[in-house]
Amino acid sequence: MLYTRMPIEIESPEEIGYEKIKYNLSESSMMDLNMGDLHLSLDDLKLEYVAHRGHNGLRKLIASESNNINEDHVLLTNGAAGALFIINTSILTPQDHLIIVRPNYATNIEVPKVIGCDISYIDLTFEEEWQLDVQKIKAAIRPNTALISITSPHNPTGILVSELAIDKIITIAEAHNIYVLIDETYRDTCFKTPYPITAAKSLKVISVSSISKAYGLPGLRIGWLITQDNWIMERFLAAKEMIYISNSALDEAVAYQFYVNKKSFAKKHNERAIRNYTLLSLWLSTESRLEAILPQGGVVCFVRFTNETFIDLTIFYDILVNQFLTMVGPGHWFEMSDRYMRIGFGWTDEEIFKQGLTNISMAIDECLNQK
Numbered sequence: 001m002l003y004t005r006m007p008i009e010i011e012s013p014e015e016i017g018y019e020k021i022k023y024n025l026s027e028s029s030m031m032d033l034n035m036g037d038l039h040l041s042l043d044d045l046k047l048e049y050v051a052h053r054g055h056n057g058l059r060k061l062i063a064s065e066s067n068n069i070n071e072d073h074v075l076l077t078n079g080a081a082g083a084l085f086i087i088n089t090s091i092l093t094p095q096d097h098l099i100i101v102r103p104n105y106a107t108n109i110e111v112p113k114v115i116g117c118d119i120s121y122i123d124l125t126f127e128e129e130w131q132l133d134v135q136k137i138k139a140a141i142r143p144n145t146a147l148i149s150i151t152s153p154h155n156p157t158g159i160l161v162s163e164l165a166i167d168k169i170i171t172i173a174e175a176h177n178i179y180v181l182i183d184e185t186y187r188d189t190c191f192k193t194p195y196p197i198t199a200a201k202s203l204k205v206i207s208v209s210s211i212s213k214a215y216g217l218p219g220l221r222i223g224w225l226i227t228q229d230n231w232i233m234e235r236f237l238a239a240k241e242m243i244y245i246s247n248s249a250l251d252e253a254v255a256y257q258f259y260v261n262k263k264s265f266a267k268k269h270n271e272r273a274i275r276n277y278t279l280l281s282l283w284l285s286t287e288s289r290l291e292a293i294l295p296q297g298g299v300v301c302f303v304r305f306t307n308e309t310f311i312d313l314t315i316f317y318d319i320l321v322n323q324f325l326t327m328v329g330p331g332h333w334f335e336m337s338d339r340y341m342r343i344g345f346g347w348t349d350e351e352i353f354k355q356g357l358t359n360i361s362m363a364i365d366e367c368l369n370q371k
């Protein structure tokens with residue numbers, strides 16, 4: 001497979017160096033936790049190969065969050081990114097067709113592209129308030145459609161696909177014998193998704209999630225996929241075994257001990273994110289050069305310059321990063337114009353977040369004054 005690096009990864013804070021960014025509004029997760037925050041007991045941990053499906057206790061806990069799901073339906077992976085890679089490469093071949101929502105988290109689009117399958121994009125627009133039109137999915141189906149790929153809550157907009165729309169998509173997929181990949185990585189992040197894990201609804205649905213975004217633990221690289229379809233699960237397991245046999249014993253043990261107590265961490269995370277969300281909506285109501293559809297899920301908002309704002313985008317981002325040490329996720333990370341930018345409100349404390357927003361406004365002022 002001919003892999004190419006994705007801008008969102010090349011330009012990510014971890015590649016640039018976190019220490020160079022004072023106001024980091026580019027993150028899509030909650031503030032990262034430290035090992036010491038977790039109060040772990042790991043001395044007896046044997047550093048052996050672990051169960052290929054993943055830590056039994058953790059899989060049980062994940063499964064217990066939904067009816068119809070048991071631990072055999074859960075495969076632990078190397079982050080949600082690992083799950084997405086396994087699913088896409090196990091289901092899709094160059095002869096297959098895929099329907100995918102755009103913009104999206106880059107991997108969701110780039111992996112099918114690298115495989116070489118035919119892709120129909122369902123483009124979400126600001127004008128339609130980023131809402132997914134199920135009829136467009138129906139119209140895009142071909143005889144060789146193998147997968148419908150959606151993300152909810154959606155990155156980068158934070159928009160939630162309604163349960164009604166999900167149910168309609170499942171009906172379509174079942175009628176055409178197509179798998180549905182639902183990337184639910186943000187389902188427990190800040191605003192809790194008001195419907196069950198979607199893999200519980202149908203054998204055709206494969207859900208993906210992780211502990212990265214909702215709990216600020218992306219460094220553990222623990223995610224999972226969920227499917228009730230035993231046949232496809234065997235293929236996913238085969239893929240995992242070929243790529244890396246099992247997850248890291250250390251990551252899984254830490255993730256399990258964390259997961260047992262996750263509610264106590266989630267409360268603090270969510271309260272901070274909600275306070276930042278309030279700051280964000282207040283700021284947007286006074287910042288007339290920008291506009292946004294406020295998110296209903298996750299901790300990101302996809303803001304854009306209004307049509308009336310004539311701004312040199314190269315100069316704007318240069319001033320924002322180099323003069324104000326502030327980073328957001330520019331539109332090109334999501335194959336969109338840089339008139340759009342993703343602002344993450346879960347990762348920083350309120351003081352940094354507020355100053356970061358002020359810096360965006362000051363960078364716009366500075367840029368417009370240079371004309």
Ligand SMILES: Cc1ncc(COP(=O)(O)O)c(C=O)c1O
Nearest residue numbers: 079080081105155185210212223
């Ligand atoms: C929608 C979505 N899915 C998956 C991932 C990958 O997350 P991880 O591999 O850290 O679980 C991300 C990361 O930004 C994401 O935004």
